[in-house]
Structure formats: C-alpha cells, structure tokens
Amino acid sequence: MKSFIAFFALAAAVFAQDRPAPIISPEVQSDGHVIFRLRAPQAHEVAVSGEWGPNGAMTKDAAGVWSVTIGPVKPDLYGYGFVVDGVRILDPANTAIKPMRSNSTSILDVAGTKPSPCDRQNNVPHGTVHLHEYDSKSLGRLRRLRVYTPPNYDSDTSAQFPALYLLHGSGDNEATWTELGRAHVILDNLLAAKSVVPMVVIMTDGHATSPSGPERANNLQAFERDLIDDVMPYVAEHYRLRKDRENRAIIGLSMGGAQSLGIGLTHLDLFAWIGGMSSAVRAPEQTLEKLFAAPDQANAQIRLLWFACGKDDFLLKPNQAFDALLTERKIKHEYVETEGNHSWPVWRRHLTTFAPRLFKTVP
Amino acid sequence: MKSFIAFFALAAAVFAQDRPAPIISPEVQSDGHVIFRLRAPQAHEVAVSGEWGPNGAMTKDAAGVWSVTIGPVKPDLYGYGFVVDGVRILDPANTAIKPMRSNSTSILDVAGTKPSPCDRQNNVPHGTVHLHEYDSKSLGRLRRLRVYTPPNYDSDTSAQFPALYLLHGSGDNEATWTELGRAHVILDNLLAAKSVVPMVVIMTDGHATSPSGPERANNLQAFERDLIDDVMPYVAEHYRLRKDRENRAIIGLSMGGAQSLGIGLTHLDLFAWIGGMSSAVRAPEQTLEKLFAAPDQANAQIRLLWFACGKDDFLLKPNQAFDALLTERKIKHEYVETEGNHSWPVWRRHLTTFAPRLFKTVP
Numbered sequence: 001m002k003s004f005i006a007f008f009a010l011a012a013a014v015f016a017q018d019r020p021a022p023i024i025s026p027e028v029q030s031d032g033h034v035i036f037r038l039r040a041p042q043a044h045e046v047a048v049s050g051e052w053g054p055n056g057a058m059t060k061d062a063a064g065v066w067s068v069t070i071g072p073v074k075p076d077l078y079g080y081g082f083v084v085d086g087v088r089i090l091d092p093a094n095t096a097i098k099p100m101r102s103n104s105t106s107i108l109d110v111a112g113t114k115p116s117p118c119d120r121q122n123n124v125p126h127g128t129v130h131l132h133e134y135d136s137k138s139l140g141r142l143r144r145l146r147v148y149t150p151p152n153y154d155s156d157t158s159a160q161f162p163a164l165y166l167l168h169g170s171g172d173n174e175a176t177w178t179e180l181g182r183a184h185v186i187l188d189n190l191l192a193a194k195s196v197v198p199m200v201v202i203m204t205d206g207h208a209t210s211p212s213g214p215e216r217a218n219n220l221q222a223f224e225r226d227l228i229d230d231v232m233p234y235v236a237e238h239y240r241l242r243k244d245r246e247n248r249a250i251i252g253l254s255m256g257g258a259q260s261l262g263i264g265l266t267h268l269d270l271f272a273w274i275g276g277m278s279s280a281v282r283a284p285e286q287t288l289e290k291l292f293a294a295p296d297q298a299n300a301q302i303r304l305l306w307f308a309c310g311k312d313d314f315l316l317k318p319n320q321a322f323d324a325l326l327t328e329r330k331i332k333h334e335y336v337e338t339e340g341n342h343s344w345p346v347w348r349r350h351l352t353t354f355a356p357r358l359f360k361t362v363p
Numbered sequence: 364m365k366s367f368i369a370f371f372a373l374a375a376a377v378f379a380q381d382r383p384a385p386i387i388s389p390e391v392q393s394d395g396h397v398i399f400r401l402r403a404p405q406a407h408e409v410a411v412s413g414e415w416g417p418n419g420a421m422t423k424d425a426a427g428v429w430s431v432t433i434g435p436v437k438p439d440l441y442g443y444g445f446v447v448d449g450v451r452i453l454d455p456a457n458t459a460i461k462p463m464r465s466n467s468t469s470i471l472d473v474a475g476t477k478p479s480p481c482d483r484q485n486n487v488p489h490g491t492v493h494l495h496e497y498d499s500k501s502l503g504r505l506r507r508l509r510v511y512t513p514p515n516y517d518s519d520t521s522a523q524f525p526a527l528y529l530l531h532g533s534g535d536n537e538a539t540w541t542e543l544g545r546a547h548v549i550l551d552n553l554l555a556a557k558s559v560v561p562m563v564v565i566m567t568d569g570h571a572t573s574p575s576g577p578e579r580a581n582n583l584q585a586f587e588r589d590l591i592d593d594v595m596p597y598v599a600e601h602y603r604l605r606k607d608r609e610n611r612a613i614i615g616l617s618m619g620g621a622q623s624l625g626i627g628l629t630h631l632d633l634f635a636w637i638g639g640m641s642s643a644v645r646a647p648e649q650t651l652e653k654l655f656a657a658p659d660q661a662n663a664q665i666r667l668l669w670f671a672c673g674k675d676d677f678l679l680k681p682n683q684a685f686d687a688l689l690t691e692r693k694i695k696h697e698y699v700e701t702e703g704n705h706s707w708p709v710w711r712r713h714l715t716t717f718a719p720r721l722f723k724t725v726p
Binding site for chain 1: 458
C-alpha cells in the first residue's frame, strides 16, 4: 500500500505546480451568512447578484481577490452570478451551474437545519435521470431530453407508468428542472412519503426555435409539433408509459406555463391533467374558443386544471385575468396565489404542491 | 389554429421586452473561420483563448460588443473562453459548456465536410447516458456518476455486458467524458460500424477529495476506495454487468490515467484490460513491486495494457519512462505516441483507437 501511495503522490504533484491558491466560493457559514469570492486582479468593479435580494458590491484585497459577505440567507437554492466590469458571469469556483440559454448563473445551496422537500436524503430510494438526444423530424435537428424514472421503475419491470411532461421557462433548458428545480429529488421524497403516484417525468427543451431570430414568434407552435410528433412517440418507444389521456399530465413554468396550458387545453384528447406556474398567459377570449364553446364537454375531460402564481410575480395580473376568464366561461379549475415572485424557490414549492394531485381520483 | 397562435404570440411578447439584441457566438462560417462575440461595454480588455492556438485580442464596437474572427480552424471540438479584464469566463451566448471544477470553458464545435467518429449521426442507433447520485460510504457524501448503456441494452434484456470504467482528468468532472469527450457518441458510431463489443461505460468523479485542501495528496487512494467499495457495487446493482475480470476495463486520461494505470495494475483480480491516455504517471520502480516481482503471472492476467501520449504533451517524458520501465521489467504492454498535445481532440482519438481493442481475444 505504501508503494501505491508513492506512485500517486508524484502524479498529483504534476498538477499542483504553477497554480494560484484555489478560491472557495460560495462559503456558506453555519449562521446562514455566505461569503462570495472571485479572483480578478485587473477588474475595476465587481458585485454579486442573486435571487435572494439586491446586489452586493465586492471589495478587492491585495492579492486581487474580490469578496463580500451576504445574509443571513434563508435556507433554499438560489441562482446568482458576478457582475465584473458590467459583464454578468457565473462563479468559476462553483461547479453547480444553472443550465440556461445564457450561462451566467451559478447555484447557491443554503441548507436548513432540517431537510426540505428538495434536499436529497440518503434514507430515501432514488430514481434515475436519463439523458437522451433525439432526432426531431418536425424541427429537422437533434434535440435534448431528460427523463426521470422512479426508484421502482427498473425492479418492477412489468409495470406501466403515468407520464408527466414538465416544461421549463424562457431562460432555461431541458436540464434546469433537475439541476436547479430538483424535480427528481422532490419526486423521490414525495414518493417515499407516499404522497405521489410513481410517475415518469419527461423534461423537454422548450426552445424549438432560435431565441434570437424572427421565427421566435412561432416558438410555441413549433414546440407543440415537436412535443406531439417527436417527443411523445420517442418516450413511448423508450419507456413503459400508460397510453391513455388519464395517465398524461402537462405542466410548466413561465414560458413553459403558457406552453402547458395552451397545448393542454387545446389537446384534451392527449392530456387530462394540466397545470401552470407563474405562467406567461395572455389569453384573449378567442384563443380557447373550442374549449369555451363546449364547457361541459371540457369539464368532463379535465381531471385537474391547476395553476398558481406568486403574489410578487410580474405575471400576477395575467394569471388573475386568466382565472377570471375561466370562471366566466365555466371551465372548472383551481387557481392558487402563493408567496413569492418569479423565481425557482416558488416553482419548486409549486411542484411539491401539485405533483401529489396528479393521477389520483378527483372527487 | 389561428386562435392558438394568438394565445402564444402574446405570451412570447412578455419575454421580448427590455432585452438587448441577442449575441451570436461562436459563429462558425463555412470556410472554418469563427467569429466570437461578447457584450461588455465597460470592459477594458477582452480576448478569446482556445485550444486551437494563441489568444485572439478582441475589439469593441460602438454598442459595447467585443468581437474577433479566428481561423480557419480545423474541424474538431475545442474548449475556449474569454478573458475579460484578466478574468477567464465562458462564452455566455454558447450553451455548450465543458464540465469542469472551474467553469470557465465553452465548447466550439467546428463540423467537417464528412462526419468524424465523434459526430452524432442520425442513421446510427443511439445508447443512453444515465445520471446517478450515489451515497459514497467510503467518502461519506453524495457523489455523481454517469453511465452509458449501448443501444441494445434495453431491448436485449437478458444480456449481460462488459464494463468500461472511463476516468477523466484533473480539470474535469464525471460529465466531461460525455459533454466534451463525446464518449457515448464515439461508442454509438463504433458499434454501428461493428468495431466494438457492446459495453456499458461508467464515468465516475475522479475528485474524491477537495482539490484545494491538504488532503489532496490522498486523492487517488480515496478515489480507489470509492471506486472499489462504492461505485462498483452500485453499478453492479443497477446494471446487468458481467462479473468477471475478463469483462472489466479501466482507462483514463491525465490524472485519470494515473488512476486507471495505478488501480488497474495493482488490482489485476478486478481488471484484465487497462489503459491510459496522456497519463500523469510518475512510476518509481518500487510502486509496482508486486507486479514486477512476478511478471509472468501478471502477463498471464493482463489481456491488454495499452497507453498513449501525444508527441507534444508535457507528460511525454514520464510516459516514455513508464514504457521503458515496463519493458525492462518484462511486463507486456503497448505504448503508442500519437500526434497532439494535452487536449481533448487527442483523447477522443485515443478512445476511438482503444475501445475496439477491448473485450476481444488478444492473440
């Protein structure tokens, strides 16, 4: 064993040379204060910008390392970045990145004294997240997809499972619901508590068109085609999913909420469970004319139509208007206003509230 | 359908407001030139730094967007980043990130006129990459793991597969072999060409200790314990793997090459196929004393010991010395010197060369 150590100690030394002392950032202290650090000797102005509140100006030490102490910060997960001479960057010392179209956000994880629904727990069985790339025929290119299977999926090989399509927001991609949303952890925990039905969760890429081109106006139509013509057949081929509408749900956040509500409510033949969080809804009456023309028929098909918005969300008014419209048109639904703004702490809580309602008998 | 569009057009508009024009970067032109762009109105000095060659100074336009044209660049995948007032950052306009301990490297993909072994092809069956988090009892914490299963894994449910443990370098993590190394794509392509045996590939996190603490000197011992006591039982439980040493291979690059050669050659009871690429080997004679004490016995157990290094790699001399040592001690092996330096284009080619040798009868 001794000689084994010698072999490796020398190998490690190769990499220790000519490197500056590593930066620790973020450093979460036991009282909830957080220290952020960035080495930037030549920068003129550096600040930290995060979901917990206003920006914090950082100060530079003699070694060129900028730092600031923030908080105490309430236990949760937060997106944050540094602003270096006007450029927003992620924290290079932190390996936890929020997957986004624009990669400039790191993840701060402040643990509480007891585990939250999105904290991974050792004594809970864990499902698996699978990465797929599929050829979208409707979009003519390769796309990414993540699929969560519950802990019993591999052992219970004759079982078929209900499917939840879980859509992300405008700044996100198909990885964000797991990396920052912790959807897989939330479902593991809810399942261990017997609060949810075991389900497969499909997390798609909501950006069917380039975010920067003129075709962006057609993004949601393009996404709908991709979802129905490509994603749904692909996952049906690769996973043991129940095939009836009663075993399909679609929910999303922000842009993904407009997608889930819009696609769900115009495809009741495919989805019986429909939801939205902080949804980017602007619903002129004529949009859902088919739905509104036969509310009794729609109400017989909809097992649950649930949407929620934080009271401080900039999309609160459109959500209230959508609630009023559905009420006026006699479409049964539940609309919930919660604490919070347009941010991931809210959406993780919404998922934790909504998932237990899915695929169960509604009285 | 028209009303459906109206519903979404308004939702999209919510996100179009108050955003500056999006930046396109990198923009790969048909002749192999690449334009890089970064919005940084307040920065004083910006350059692009990439694996293809020397840094390129960028210039600022009136809108505060810095840009430079590089190339032509030979078709391949390259890591790169921007240096903004001395701070290395990734390209925020590029969603392809090299997974690393320090997140400051984006991925440039320059396609050639015909597909390379690491280009995903539509007419080839694709395997799946699975993400796992496991509780490492030996390290006392949660760790990440990626597992590739070949295309026939799910359909051929009675088959058991050989296992390749594929280790990364010092700057990387368990995601780098797929995101930048394209190991899953390389294996899909080799399998379609009938060049490799279908195998499961386990990609671990090689950083068993904190890279910044004094315990770093023990990283490879800690990694060995985690691999043997935690990773191997975990994957044996979750995947249909063959259980004999003849169906286990371990190979790695750089730091991971020191790990694969070190662990492999001291655990011939577990691994019959051992390899390294640009390995960080420093092998004093006494390290492998047990191996060297009984070369005939070792040679009977080793199905293939293969290692390679680029001619311009800073680790060339240690690899040549290791080759000479093994020759002197009569341990059968193959040492190959290839074009290239200490970079991912070389390691993708090495994997493409080495994988077809695995799990086949050696004459």
